[in-house]
Amino acid sequence: MKAPQRIKTIQSRIASSFVMLVLFTALLLIFISYRLSESAVRETAESYTSELINQVNANIQTYITGMKDISLAAMNNPNVREYLASADELQPAELAILKAKISEYFHSIRVSRKDIASINIFGAGDTFISDRADAELNPYIALSEQPWYRQAKENKGQTVISSSHVQPVIKGEYRWVVSLSRELSGVNPSNGLGILLIDLNFKVINDMLSKLDLGNRGYVFVIDRQGRIVYHPQQQLLYSNLKTERLERVISDKQGGFVVKEGGASRIYSIKDTDFGWKIVGVFYENELVDNKKQMQLSFAIAGLLCLGVGVLFSVVISRNLTRPIKKLQEKMMEVEKGNFDIRVPVGHSREISGLARSFNVMVLKVKELMDQIVVEQEIKRKSELNALQAQINPHFLYNTLDSIIWMAESKKHDEVILMTSALARLFRASLSKGREMIPIATEVEHITNYLKIQQMRYQDKIRFALAIDRELYPYLTLKVLLQPLVENAIYHGIKNKEGPGTVTITGKFQHNRIEFQVRDDGIGMDQSKVETLLTSKEGNPARNSVGIANVHQRIQLYFGAEYGLSYTSEPGSGTCVKVLIPAVHPEEWRSLEGDVP
């Protein structure tokens, strides 16, 4: 980004402020909602785990309570009581019947309870009563060495719940069971008569626990009071030390759970104690929560990016809309700067901008008016200046003319005096022409005729004049005092310095809808460089007549345009010819044109 330049435009400022705003709000919202949902997920996971473990606990409790109930029922069974009370005194046949009854009773219990694997009473010697009549003891197994047997003996009538183990006492059977065992006593409690063994099929617990779902890697395990594993899905790995389990911490824990951090990944242990000393432990991997977390992060990121994208788009559009009228205004202003004052800015919708546009329009209008006014005033000024100039009659001419009149009067040439004086009077009348600038060519002809008369009288034979202006030109208009400076110039600079008489010829005729006058003399002529300076120089050439010629030229151009004006052709020694080109302007037209100019 070309930051320094872009930041300076209002649009980018507005846009970037919007983007910042959107970014900030989006981030804040995402952060807050992410934190909220994260803790919600965590809480859900935790409550799910603890609920699950409670459920497991309740189920296991049911099994164990069931076993206890059976053991109580068995002990209170009259046959069992009789057997216990008087086993020694009975005849073998009677004992066999009793045993059969007890066996049948046990059998009926076992059949009704799927979770019970077997119910047995082990009496003194190798006598035993099983729920199955055909069951035989495994001859290679010593009963007294079995942990459940020993512990029942040691606990004297208390029920003992074993960990999960393989029960090898019945021949040909190697079942995984959880054993409840208790010593049975007769009348004398100190004298044990046998051991009641109820085996819970471990499959029920195994199935229940292995099917639990605590995420992909999470699991539930159960340990007994001594910290032996009742159930662990990775029992073999633990025994081989491929995995370790926090058994000691589980045993010593009193809070119902803890968190283990291991190389960045943490496991959440949640522990439930049972009435009979087992601990049920749910292990939940926090990084599975993190898996969730990642997905959550991703979706939040997407939401955020979308928000941001839409925000950016909107801010660009809004800022563009806001600044567009300003930009337009700016563009128009630049055109005005270039000089186009015919610009009008469309007035927009917003109040500020439309106010600005209106003011701008008014301003441009005013400026234009002022400019026009200045132009008009300047023109008027120029014209009046020129008028003033043209109104000046060469004082030398007047002086000389008056001298000539005096001289003629002295010579008593009354006719000539009258002629010359009247010519002078007409000359002045024609040149005044009621203050009008444009005069009919007839008037101009009269003017020049009178001028020529005076000059003729003064110069006698030195100069010959020939005036040939088409009569059809007479009604058309021309600037007044157009020809006189040219003739004067021809006389004073052309003929006067020439030896012998000279001729000035004045012609006027149509030239393709234009009017062309020619003033030709056969005087000394001019060189090319002088010709070139004649029309252009005003101040450069101090000769008064040159000023007069340039003035004529400028006046024509000012009135009629640049394509009109004077053009000189001259050759030293053979004379000069000046052509005057003006449009053929009919008085009617001119009046309508004149009316426009204030």
Place this chain on the structure above:
Amino acid sequence: MKSYMRLRYILLLLISVLILGYVAFQWSKAEPGAKKIIVGVKALDEIEFWRVLIEGVNTASREFGVDVSVVGPTQEIEVDLQIQLLEEAIKQKPDAIVMAAGDYNRLVPVAESIRKADIPLIMIDSAVNGDYAQSLIATDNVNAGQKAGKELSSLLPADAKVAIVSFVQGTSTQIEREQGVRSILESRSGTEIVGTYYSEGKEERAYEITKKLLLERPDLNGIVGLNEPSTVGAGRAIRELGLGGKVKLVGFDSSVKEVKLLEEGVLQATIVQKPFNIGYLGIKTAVSIIEGDKVSRNVYTDSVVINKDNMYTEENQKLLFPFVEE
């Protein structure tokens, strides 16, 4: 001015398209994330060893979140079928193949083509002839053989005649175990190894071989069974001929039949491997390789000597009776 604005719009559009594309890419990547691993075992459920191993495989696949399918013949002897199954596995282009070679030499071409297909190869339990696997996870079979040899040696008289009942000739496990057994017994002065007999992994065959052997060689003092069917077959022959305890038997692996033989005193000891661990570590190693971690080329799992006295300890119970069944 105009083109600059247009440029910005295009830029914005481009960015949003990029974002959406990235997001879509992320989603598509997140969905079918599970890596596929094919495990080729020697036998599916004929022998408890493989069932436990497969359980280890399943535990690991659950823990590491990989998609595992196990293929294998029903009997260890069906090496051709195993080769065929593995060739089909290669066509599925899994992320890794975990393989237990049914034959030391015959599976070499399969191992070769797995490597050629650029699929990571992990061997478990038994290897092939050559260096194809990125990692081998197995019982240290030489060591296990030595354990068996020592166990038998401690039970034998000074001058002893010993036979070895092996299973499928040519598998690395068999070769190594025999090597271990022989290394101990041959160093024992006066002990003669009468020969190695192959049961082809079948109990019946082992029974017949042993019975014939016992009848032919009444002076035989000890037998080593190199796997479960071989051991059980030999045990049955010994029991049937009433030679239980007289002819010492040390076997491998575990089953209810072996447990009974142990209890009866026909089988003096059995060397129990940890197939669960082999299966578990096989998958774990495969996952490590897929993720680009370094793995050691050889991982040896434990073996345990189990005899009548220690068979019901908490830990050995789980080895001898791996499954909880009704």
